[in-house]
Amino acid sequence: MWSYQAPLRDMQFVLEHWLQAPEAWRRSPVFEALDLPLAVQVLKEAGRFSSGVLAPLNSRGDRQGCHLSEGRVTTPDGFCDAYRAYVEGGWPALACAEALGGQGLPQVLDAALQEMLYASNHAWAMYTGIAHGAYLCLKTHGSPWLQERYLRAIISGESLPTMCLTEPQAGSDVGLLRCRAEPQGDGSYRLDGNKLFISGGEHDLTSNILHLVLARVPGAPAGSHGISLFLVPKLLDGGQANGVFCDGIEHKMGIKGSATCSLVFDAAQGWLIGEVNRGLKAMFVMMNSARLHVGLQGLGHCEAAWQNARSYGAERQQMRAPSRPAGVVAQAVDPINYHPAIRRILLELRATSEGLRAIGYWVAHLLDQAEHEPEPRARQQAGQLAQLLTPIIKAFFTEQGFRQASNALQVFGGYGYIAEFAIEQTLRDSRIAMIYEGSNEIQANDLLLRKVLGDQGQAFELLLAQLREESRLGADIPECAGFAEQLASLCSTLEVLVGEVRELSLEDAEYPYRAAGDFLQLCGLILLALAWGRAARVSRQLAEDDPLRAAKLETAGFFFSYLLPQAEQRVAAVRGARAALAFI
Structure with a gap:
């Protein structure tokens, strides 16, 4: 089903x-x-x-x-x-x-x-x-020997890697980790310690698994400044087993086909990636890529939920609808997608999945431009924008993946709650993406405190320029003028709001942390407004009889009328966060 x-x-x-x-x-x-x-x-x-x-x-x-x-x-x-x-x-x-x-x-x-x-x-x-x-x-931080020995194995698919950060006492705060790495006379290190919640830490898809492990060398500074990164293979050269063991797998709410492992490193041989005590710098290359991919998980769940809810809504017949599409003869019962409440859900699913796709692909395209654009300034600006948008992609996309899976389940009614229709699996699978690879709360703090307030607004100004340019381009097109006006107004509101947050944070250092979650959700909605404003405008390049042209304009109208008003609530919530939170 x-x-x-x-x-x-x-x-x-x-x-x-x-x-x-x-x-x-x-x-x-x-x-x-x-x-x-x-x-x-x-x-x-x-x-x-x-x-x-x-x-x-x-x-x-x-x-x-x-x-x-x-x-x-x-x-x-x-x-x-x-x-x-x-x-x-x-x-x-x-x-x-x-x-x-x-x-x-x-x-x-x-x-x-x-x-x-x-x-x-x-x-x-x-x-x-x-x-x-x-x-x-x-590719960025590995020594020539490590690249020669292991990089091609990843590219070919011969070996699969893992990312080993979390320990029982060290989740989001990696500075608390205790895994140790002792240097050996041959240039390698001996690793001892425990890691948990390691996706794919053990499996039967490939014979070798390459663990990228954060650990401390002797005498390393306390906290996150004393962490190094190591490559620890499951199998050494010649097929000899390394000292890496899986001593448990988690029984989870969702993604049950993914092995989430507890690993023991017992005198395991590994090699340094990058510099000693600079492991987070090397690992963040991996984590930033992972956060984009996790955001795309939210998009994937949203799209799958939309497709299956649309199909079910067209098949399931219940009651007579108050109105029908032109040319449809009235029947005793109608498909539920004729009913306004279900049409509302289905349109939200479509508007969200297609809007997320445009923004998600944009960030991936920015990464391409940051590496390959011929003009240096264009490369720099593309990289700045991609870094600014990455926490939004991770947090906003994954929240929408869960929210829209829940909306889709509502279309199925009682059948959505049972396993045969599988939308309940989509809902369960989608929930973890809001937690791993840096919880959504951490992404919100990263966005507001580091990416917006922390770089004197350089990357943020690039985003505002994109919003202004799209509103300018749409203003002279009759079908898009209303969208362009709303986008321009949002741009001004966002600019003023950031100024207020910056000023008030000087008096109340906790205020940006209280406001960060709503600020990220506001930015996500504004990005969807950008997606649909541009989609409506460029859809005019399609043939007039192309159904996609009409669908894009129709969905844009729905988004700006029904979904974008949520931005006003988020603006009010950011300002409302001036009130201190009570301690519980």
């Missing part, structure tokens, strides 16, 4: 019209051979793999879960075969450098791939989701 088909038409619309990505590709020597037809073909193949191979395993993986026996984890039936097909298709190498054995395609295409993987089977995609971040980390 659960299905998924990649939304290829909308993906192409975002690439071709919303981003105008092919024009940027032609400016870059790295991507000049890539054109829209080739990009669309890549997306079609990714969609075929996701819907044909991964989606049928989604419910099965949830029912079976993972099993641990004598330190070995067995994944659900079909997961290993799916991974072999993934590797044979060349998908691990999609956005990796050609010089290192990758395909050298843009990260925006990888973002589309990730959306499809998470929408079709979140649990399975947890095994592969960290690979690109580990590739970037090793």
Whole structure:
């Protein structure tokens, strides 16, 4: 009763019209051979793999879960075969450098791939989701020997990596971690300690697993300034077992096909990545990539929820609706998607999923521009914008993934609460994304205190410039003038609000922390306003008889009328946070 088909038409619309990505590709020597037809073909193949191979395993993986026996984890039936097909298709190498054995395609295409993987089977995609971040980390900070020995194994899919941060006493505060790394005479280190909540810490998809582990060397400073990063393989050269053991897997609310492991490092051999005591600098390369991917999980859940709720709403008949589409003859009962309350939910699902897609792909495209744009200033500004938007992508997208899965379940009524219809699995699977890779509360603090207030407003001004430019472009188009006016008003409100927060934080240092959550949600809504203002404007490039043109304008109207008014509440909440919170 659960299905998924990649939304290829909308993906192409975002690439071709919303981003105008092919024009940027032609400016870059790295991507000049890539054109829209080739990009669309890549997306079609990714969609075929996701819907044909991964989606049928989604419910099965949830029912079976993972099993641990004598330190070995067995994944659900079909997961290993799916991974072999993934590797044979060349998908691990999609956005990796050609010089290192990758395909050298843009990260925006990888973002589309990730959306499809998470929408079709979140649990399975947890095994592969960290690979690109580990590739970037090793590529940026790994020694030549480490790169030669292990980087190509990640690119080819021969080995899968993990990210080992959390310990029983050290969750969000990594400065409390105790895992130790003792230098050895051969240049390696001996690691001892425990890690937990390690996604894919043990599995049967690949023979070797490459653990990227945060630990302390002897004499390291206390806190986060005394942390180093190490690569610790499950198997050493020649297939010899390293001192890494899985001593438990978690029994979870969702993503049950993903092995969430407790690991013991007992005299495990590892090698330093980057510099001693500078591990967080190296790890953040990986974490920033992971946070974009986690945001795309929210988009994937939203899209899957929208597709299945739309299908069910068209089939389920109950009562007579007060009105019907033109030309539809009245019946004793109507499909529930004729009823205003359900139409409202379905339109919110569509507006949110398509809006998130535009913004999520934009950030991935900014990362491509930050690396490959010919003009240095353009590269710098793209990087600044991407860093500013990353915490919003992570927190706002994942909250919407959960919220919209809940909305979709409401369309199913009582059937949505039982396992046969699988929307309840989507709801359960989506919840974790609001917690891991830095909880959404941490993302909100990062956005307001570090990214907005902390850099003298440089990146924030770049965002305001984008909002102003879109409102200017839409102002002279009759169908978009109202949207442009609202966007311009939001831009002014946001600018004033940040000034107020900056001034009041000088008197009350806790105030920005109290306001951060609502501020991030406000920014998310404003980004959706940007997405729909631009979508309405550029949809005029489509043929007049193209149904997508009318659908984009219709959905934009719904967003600005029904969803954007929530921004007023968020503005009031940010200002209301001036009142101190009581201690409980």
